[in-house]
Amino acid sequence: MFTLSPRKRKNDGRTSTGTDPVTKKIKCTSVSELIAQFSYSRLLNRKFSPQFVRESVDFVSSTLFRTLPVFSVDHYIDLAPVGLCVKKREVVLSWFEYPEWPCLESAYRFLIKLVVTHKTDPRSARVFIRRSFVEKLLGLFHSEDERERGALETLLTCIYNKFTDHRKFIRNRVFDIIRRVNDKNSAKHNGIPQLLFFLGGIVKDLDRSRIDEEFGASGQFPLRALVPLFRSKWVLMFYPQLIGCIVEFVKKDQKIADRVILGILSSWPLTADDPRECIFLDAVAGVFQWAKPAGFQRCIAPVLQQVERCLSSPLFLVVERALSLLQVVIVEAVKVRLPIKRKVEAILPTVFQGLVKVTMKHWRGKTRRLGKKMCKGLFPLLIRPEQNTSATPMTASASLMGATRMEIDQYPSTAAIQLELPVYYYLAI
Template sequence: MISANLFRPLRPRPAHHYDDDGGRDEDDDEDENDASWPHLSIVYDILLQLVINLEPNTLPNYIDHSFIVRLLNVFHTQDERERNRLKIVCHKIYSRLHTSRSFIRKATANVILDYIFDSETPTSSSSRMQYYNYDCRGIGIGIGIGDLLEIWGSIINGFSVPLKEEHRVFLSKVLVPLHRPKEMQAYHKQLAYCIYQFVEKDPRLGAEVLRSILKYWPKTNCHKEVLLIGEVEELVDRMTMTLESPAAEKQNNYQYHNHPRVLLQALALPLCTQMTKCLSSWNVQVAERAHYVWMKEQFVKTVAVAGSEEGVFGVIVGGIEKNLREHWSRSVRELSQNVKQVLEEMEPELYAAAAAAGESEDSRSTSMRWRRKRERRWERVEMAAQINQFIRDQLQCKLPPSPSPSPSPSPSS
């Protein structure tokens, strides 16, 4: 009875009109709640009572692996009330079925992987379009992914330290690739919480996550950039806070080559380069969010100063000076001036040395630009002279020979 009522074809996402910016018209919003929810809520109540009251030894006879997989697929429903009830039921099933916990983790990971890889290339199959709940433009919107990540957040919180290899693989193969889809904003809060749980248990994993975030960094999605800047800032802070705890040192038994501080120093240059690009972004929201990161003393000392030997501090100084000269936004220039003052107060010697090196580099690059410009001008002049000479030669070859002058008659004749 429960299977016949819950496992049904999901209602397709209604078509909406979109404006030029890709936003949905507010006047065209439709109620996405399922009309059959009063009936479905009773079915969920019955299922929940069965999970709570049945003995753990007899519960697997009714809730087998096939039932769990079909139940997880219902998370693609649009009705938020049904997804909330599903989360409660899945929590109870996971807490009661100890023998099926590994399978439940693998099944939820498969649902997330299906969304990451299959929803990016939707086929024309109507069943697949309905399963992934695409909108009218064929774009996967990731309904239910945030709810599954909420369940995973409580599961990760119960992992013991040191982490098992299975859990590390889940982080690297499932959670980290969730930064790829365009719809990451819909579930970023739950995704970040899961990642922070892993980093608190093992700070070394933070370096792997940072490396992957830099790999998946968007080029044109400004809202996604703002979210990733905040996530990078929080990851560095949590790694630093965990390292300050003596218990973490004893618990993880770090070696030099895989110590979190060493891993952060290895990522200092690419991380500062990307954050400096965001600092100089023409989008005001991205630029302002990046400036607030560089105003934090802990972030600067952890990342920029730690890698100062590689010239990392000079990257941020060069970005700030460039903003002060060239950025179009007045508010961004003011923020750059504030960041400059903060950095000068924290590390006056490093800032002065980096600014001097940047000025000499700018002068060298300026002279090189003028030299290249002059060489290009001479190349154009020489090319124009060669073309003129070629045209003159061709015209001379095509002209008929001039006739020789006839002798003039003599006066005596």
């Protein structure tokens, strides 16, 4: 079995901290030789020796664990998914690319292969991959290079799955990092997106009983640690991973959906022209579709009130996201087995005025057409146009929520009859 000796490592420059091209080339070549060793070991019916694991971990540690450089430029916030990015992502990310990344990438590849291979015995390897080693790996998540943080996330997942003794320690350390971000609202941690993605992967592979055991019962962790992250001014850095992680928790325990939604609504931006409203609308839409009927009835009123305010936003992206959320609310309302009268009373009076403004008075033609399209095709709870062209306003709205004329006559005056019915006719043509 091939092993590394301290003398050889010293002579070939692997432990050198120099940054000259020759040293980098020697390091990359050495790591490539180690990676090739895994292919050769497949022919051998035995596991790696403890000496090989120890020297491999020491070698990789000398390459990875270093003082991270500090950049003087402001951190780049990716607004492209929201539609507000004004700079090319590739150009901006080049500011934070480490020149020594090829050597680091080889070291990460080797360490990942060392952890995941069945040739590594976890009982003997845990002596060398200790908690102090994991603690140093978590410290590297401060790296400005997104490629390194992605490799760290993959490596941390492999260690979590391989070494069961370290799982509680890793979870507690990740929880502490998230709590520090919540406690210091102005603090910036570059690794939050990858750590949230890591947590989402853990939750996805667990059943309900294991989640309660590892993350606390009654949704304590998502409510106390994840939802407050929406208040961070750096939420634009990690909102896709944050939403995905919260949705994974809600999928496992749908009873907490209404409390999560109310927590997101309580963190809503105060200004009406804040582009972050797109993020909050996406988060509510992702969680709302997993709410149970009881939770649906508790949170539908505040959600629709927020949708009504967003429909009046001067930002067309916010208006379009509000229309998408309204569509989700309507689809979920169809699934809930409630009387038609209660559905109309819950949805129509709240969003009617805002919907009229969007379809008739919005400054952007595409947004107006989107509102009309939703009303005619994706908004069957409000209107179902008649086939003939001689339909009156009353007959055009006679199929509200699939209701008959007799059911409409039984509606309270404030729910449907006293609404501006000519507008329904306008939307139907």
